[in-house]
Every structure is written in structure tokens, then in C-alpha cells.
Amino acid sequence: MPSTLEPPPRATHPPDPNVPASAGADGVRRMDRRQRVTLILLLSASFTLAVDFSILNVALPAIGADVGFSIENLQWVATAFALCAAGFTLLFGRVADLFGRRRVFLAGIATLGLASLAGGLAGSPEVLLAARVAQGLATAAVTPAALSLLTTSFPEGPLRARALGLNGALMAAGFTTGAILGGVLTDLLSWRWAFFVNVPVAALVTTVAPAVLRESRPDRRPRLDLPGALTVTLGLLTAVYGFTTAGEKGWGDPVALLSLAASAVLLAAFWIVEGRVGAPLVPVTVLRRRAVAWGNVAGLLAFLTETSLVFLLTLYLQKVLGYPPLAAGLAFAVLGAGTVAGGIIGPRVIGAVGGRRAIVAGLLVQGVATGSLALLGPESGWIALLLVMSFAGGVANLVAIVGFMVTATSGLPDHEQGLATGLATMSQQVGITMGIPVMSAIVTARVHAAGTASAPAVLSGVGTAILVNAALCLVTAALAAIFLGRDHPS
Structure with missing residues (x-):
């Protein structure tokens, strides 16, 4: 089936009188x-x-x-x-x-x-x-x-x-x-x-x-899938709690491990329930669609990497360069400008190359920009590299995120849009929540290995976590390129 992510060809004939007045010459409303x-x-x-x-x-x-x-x-x-x-x-x-x-x-x-x-x-x-x-x-x-x-x-x-x-x-x-x-x-x-x-x-x-x-709602309202709702909600709650506890107390903490294990069991139970009930919360057929499943994987990791990078750079600015909290926050205005720019150009990139390629290209550029931040040193002059590369990474990250949102919500009827956007929002929220505990644990391990929370130890931990962050971007780009499916021209 043709994709609607590519722009339609330019008209080479007089405007069609059947095209609404609100449409441009190319028929795009x-x-x-x-x-x-x-x-x-x-x-x-x-x-x-x-x-x-x-x-x-x-x-x-x-x-x-x-x-x-x-x-x-x-x-x-x-x-x-x-x-x-x-x-x-x-x-x-x-x-x-x-x-x-x-x-x-x-x-x-x-x-x-x-x-x-x-x-x-x-x-x-x-x-x-x-x-x-x-x-x-x-x-x-x-x-x-x-x-x-x-x-x-x-x-x-x-x-x-x-x-x-x-x-x-x-x-x-x-x-x-x-x-x-x-x-x-x-x-x-x-x-x-x-x-x-x-x-x-x-x-x-x-x-x-x-x-x-x-x-907007269906004419006939199916029954709410209570077993599915219960298992997925408890599964997500225990997952978020487990990741948060691990970030605070370490990945060997028994409460964190027990919470994550319980989450895995509950989410597995959710999958089984969804295959058996008449009106599932998330139909298994929807989850088997490549655009939905792998689009959400890419979205989760896109949110995980960028929001956790903000945490890592906050540590760098405050613990290594000695910035006060307000000045550290203001330094991220450049990253914010990058994300706004990425959100504006993202649809144009999607129109030019398609959703899958936008996701792949965005994550590749984000990975390279993030990886370069591993070069940050203890001198204040390194702030220039931080500002330039955080801006570039912010632009690329939003191109990937817009690609994820378009891909994960396309090809579904209106009555399933709440489901699609619920999955997309869940990926966003879980990614945001998981990122900081994962990166914090990496920094903490390096600091503990050094035996001190000195600025050089924090810098070493931040540098290691930044390399892991960049690797996640590149791996996600590869997964999207392999599994997400091809962009088809209109």
C-alpha cells in the first residue's frame, strides 16, 4: 500500500476545481x-x-x-x-x-x-x-x-x-x-x-x-479489558520503580531486581491475556505490525538517550566545571533551540526521505554528536563543544522522534488512534524514566571504582556513560534500518 509520508508530485496542469480552496497548488491541504x-x-x-x-x-x-x-x-x-x-x-x-x-x-x-x-x-x-x-x-x-x-x-x-x-x-x-x-x-x-x-x-x-x-469515540463501545489493564499497568509501575531504585541504590539492590523481575512476569502475562480476550487493550495484531512495534522501540530509545544526556551534562557542568544550578539550566537553552529546530524541519525530512530513513538518519547524527561529547575535559573552554554538539544532537533527536511519532501512528484507523498514541506515549514516558537510572548507574560504578567523588572521577564516569549513550543511538539506528521496513513512494 502506498505510503503517505512522501509528498505528492507537483501538479503540471491548471488547478483542479475539485480541490478545496484551502489546498495549495499541489493539492496538499x-x-x-x-x-x-x-x-x-x-x-x-x-x-x-x-x-x-x-x-x-x-x-x-x-x-x-x-x-x-x-x-x-x-x-x-x-x-x-x-x-x-x-x-x-x-x-x-x-x-x-x-x-x-x-x-x-x-x-x-x-x-x-x-x-x-x-x-x-x-x-x-x-x-x-x-x-x-x-x-x-x-x-x-x-x-x-x-x-x-x-x-x-x-x-x-x-x-x-x-x-x-x-x-x-x-x-x-x-x-x-x-x-x-x-x-x-x-x-x-x-x-x-x-x-x-x-x-x-x-x-x-x-x-x-x-x-x-x-x-470522537466508537458508536459501539466494547468492554474494557480489565485483566489486560491490570497486568500492563502493574507491569509498567514495577518497571519504573525498579529502574528508579536501581539508579539510586545500584543494580545489585534486591528491591530493584525483584521489581524488574516482577515487571517481566506481569508484562509476559499481559501478552498472554491480550491473545485470549475478545476485546483486548492492545490487540496482538497491532503489536505485530513493524511500524508500530519497531517504531515504538526506536521512540523509547530516542527519548531514553536524549533525556539521560541532559542528566549527564548537568553532572559535568555542576560537578566538573562548577556551574551553579541556574547557570547549568541556562546552558541547556541551546539544546532546547536545537530540539525546536528539529521539530520544525522533521516533517520536511520525512516528506523528502520517508519516516524510516528520518529515524535512522536522526539517530546516526545524534549518536555521532553525542559520542563527540566524550572528549569533554575539565577546562571551561570545553563548553563550546558542549553547546555546538548538544544543539546538533537536539536537532537530530527531534527528527528521529517526529519520524517515530508519524511512523507509529500511521496506517491505523481513527478508532485505534488512542491505542497507537497510548503506545507512543508509553514509549516516551518509559524512555524518559529509564534513561537517568541507567546512566546514573554507569557514572556511580566509575566513581566507586575510583574510590572518590572528585571532579576527575565524575568526569571519567560521565565520559563512559556518554559513550554508552552514543552506542545506544547507533544500535537503535541499525535496528530501525533492518526491522522497520521500507519507505514506499506515493
């Missing part, structure tokens, strides 16, 4: 007014959710001192959010398919606003953690619902690729903006404003969305 408003609305929600992933990282010490968290429990401010955001995303993606994407989107945005207000007003660890759990659940609901509303609002092809490119760019920029904004708000106002900034955005979106977004 331009966004109408409703689509533009829909895109702005959904991008605003996606950007806000992305900011939430990183906005509290810089503020954690201030939160601990103000609310009363002990040092050993402070990490739960981030972990509680990540557990829920990654663990429930596939379930909520399917719920959106069955009960209405707009309904789930609006409920999630409203929950995000209320949870953010509660977090900003929290006076105890219990209230703050409950707010973070609610924020994570809201993220798990909104992200796949917003993505499926986006894919069903734009026809498969160049228009959808452009919308997904802008969405990817804004989400990637949101991660970087969160790190910067968290430092600015904590220094100038209070960590509480890292929560409060979500409230007006949630209020605006919930006010405008009902008039702009069209509801």
Missing part, C-alpha cells in the same frame, strides 16, 4: 482556522505537561527544607509523578478511545489544574505527594488523549507530520524550559510557583477546549 486553533490548544497542553517533568528538579532542596521532607524521601517528589505518568498512560489511551478523547482530555486538564493548586499550597509531605500523584495521573490521561485528538484532527500525510513535528518540538522544548523556569521561579519567587504556573493554563484550556475540540 493547508490548516483551516479550526485546525489552527485546535493545534494551538493541544500544543499548549503538551508544552505544560513537558515542563512539569523537569520544573521541580532544581527546586527539590528548597521543597525539602520548606515542607519537611527527609533527604532519603525527597526523591519521591519526582518518582511519584514518574510512576503514575508512565504506568497509567497505556490504560488511559485506551479509555480515551472507548469513552471519548475530548472527555478524557478535559478531565485530565482539570485534574492537573486542581492538583497543581494543591501542590502549591501544600504544607506537609503527604499533601505534596498526593498532588504529585494526581499530576502524574493527569499527565497519563492528557498526553495520549491530546496526541490522538491531534492525529484524528489532521489527515495522515504532510499536515499530520507538520502537526506532530510542532508537538514534538514544543514537548522537547518544555523539558528544557522546565529546568530553566524551575531555577528562575525558585530563586526569584518560591518553589510553589512551579506548581501555580499550571493553574491559569489549565483554566484557559478547559474554557476554550469544549468549543474547539470535536468528540
Whole structure:
């Protein structure tokens, strides 16, 4: 079947009167007014959710001192959010398919606003953690619902690729903006404003969305696959908890190993369940499609490598070069600019070479750019290499991510878009969550081998982890080239 990822041939004859007025000379439709408003609305929600992933990282010490968290429990401010955001995303993606994407989107945005207000007003660890759990659940609901509303609002092809490119760019920029904004708000106002900034955005979106977004759900609602939902949600929760624990306490920690083993058993049980129930949460036939299965593998590793690279470079900037947290955050503005540029040019690359080649090329360039950062030394002059190569890697990473989003959501009917976007969002969330523990464990092992946490030991650990990161990019590019299938011309 012809792919719609390639642009149609240029017309060499007078414009067809049957082509809508909103189309260009080549027949490719331009966004109408409703689509533009829909895109702005959904991008605003996606950007806000992305900011939430990183906005509290810089503020954690201030939160601990103000609310009363002990040092050993402070990490739960981030972990509680990540557990829920990654663990429930596939379930909520399917719920959106069955009960209405707009309904789930609006409920999630409203929950995000209320949870953010509660977090900003929290006076105890219990209230703050409950707010973070609610924020994570809201993220798990909104992200796949917003993505499926986006894919069903734009026809498969160049228009959808452009919308997904802008969405990817804004989400990637949101991660970087969160790190910067968290430092600015904590220094100038209070960590509480890292929560409060979500409230007006949630209020605006919930006010405008009902008039702009069209509801979409099947005429006949199948039963929700409860055994599948239970096994996959518990499997993802234990996986995220296992990786997080391993990153904090080492890969030999029995709790981490037990959690990862339990996750493997639960996910295997999920696969068995999906092959036997009448209305599966994730039909096995969908998972057997190369574009869906290998597209999500590539997406997971693309998110894993780039977000964990930010962690490694943060260690380098603060522990080796001695940058304060705010200055380290500002250094990533260049990476943020690269991701925005990658999101903008990604659809053009896909239109020129196809989704598979975009993924492969993006990961190859990202791997080379990342590998060069292993040359970083202890002198401040190395910041120039960091800025140039992080920009190049950011551009390439977003080209690969847009290719993944287009590939993993193409060729499926509208009634399965929530499933497809739920899988894509799950890959994104799990990749983001897995990356830092994996890279942290590599750095920690090198530091322990050196017997000291001195700047040279940290630099050695960071350099080793960067080489592993680059190798993952190159291996993923090879897997995508071999298994993802060919791009066919229109």
C-alpha cells in the first residue's frame, strides 16, 4: 500500500476545481482556522505537561527544607509523578478511545489544574505527594488523549507530520524550559510557583477546549479489558520503580531486581491475556505490525538517550566545571533551540526521505554528536563543544522522534488512534524514566571504582556513560534500518 509520508508530485496542469480552496497548488491541504486553533490548544497542553517533568528538579532542596521532607524521601517528589505518568498512560489511551478523547482530555486538564493548586499550597509531605500523584495521573490521561485528538484532527500525510513535528518540538522544548523556569521561579519567587504556573493554563484550556475540540469515540463501545489493564499497568509501575531504585541504590539492590523481575512476569502475562480476550487493550495484531512495534522501540530509545544526556551534562557542568544550578539550566537553552529546530524541519525530512530513513538518519547524527561529547575535559573552554554538539544532537533527536511519532501512528484507523498514541506515549514516558537510572548507574560504578567523588572521577564516569549513550543511538539506528521496513513512494 502506498505510503503517505512522501509528498505528492507537483501538479503540471491548471488547478483542479475539485480541490478545496484551502489546498495549495499541489493539492496538499493547508490548516483551516479550526485546525489552527485546535493545534494551538493541544500544543499548549503538551508544552505544560513537558515542563512539569523537569520544573521541580532544581527546586527539590528548597521543597525539602520548606515542607519537611527527609533527604532519603525527597526523591519521591519526582518518582511519584514518574510512576503514575508512565504506568497509567497505556490504560488511559485506551479509555480515551472507548469513552471519548475530548472527555478524557478535559478531565485530565482539570485534574492537573486542581492538583497543581494543591501542590502549591501544600504544607506537609503527604499533601505534596498526593498532588504529585494526581499530576502524574493527569499527565497519563492528557498526553495520549491530546496526541490522538491531534492525529484524528489532521489527515495522515504532510499536515499530520507538520502537526506532530510542532508537538514534538514544543514537548522537547518544555523539558528544557522546565529546568530553566524551575531555577528562575525558585530563586526569584518560591518553589510553589512551579506548581501555580499550571493553574491559569489549565483554566484557559478547559474554557476554550469544549468549543474547539470535536468528540470522537466508537458508536459501539466494547468492554474494557480489565485483566489486560491490570497486568500492563502493574507491569509498567514495577518497571519504573525498579529502574528508579536501581539508579539510586545500584543494580545489585534486591528491591530493584525483584521489581524488574516482577515487571517481566506481569508484562509476559499481559501478552498472554491480550491473545485470549475478545476485546483486548492492545490487540496482538497491532503489536505485530513493524511500524508500530519497531517504531515504538526506536521512540523509547530516542527519548531514553536524549533525556539521560541532559542528566549527564548537568553532572559535568555542576560537578566538573562548577556551574551553579541556574547557570547549568541556562546552558541547556541551546539544546532546547536545537530540539525546536528539529521539530520544525522533521516533517520536511520525512516528506523528502520517508519516516524510516528520518529515524535512522536522526539517530546516526545524534549518536555521532553525542559520542563527540566524550572528549569533554575539565577546562571551561570545553563548553563550546558542549553547546555546538548538544544543539546538533537536539536537532537530530527531534527528527528521529517526529519520524517515530508519524511512523507509529500511521496506517491505523481513527478508532485505534488512542491505542497507537497510548503506545507512543508509553514509549516516551518509559524512555524518559529509564534513561537517568541507567546512566546514573554507569557514572556511580566509575566513581566507586575510583574510590572518590572528585571532579576527575565524575568526569571519567560521565565520559563512559556518554559513550554508552552514543552506542545506544547507533544500535537503535541499525535496528530501525533492518526491522522497520521500507519507505514506499506515493
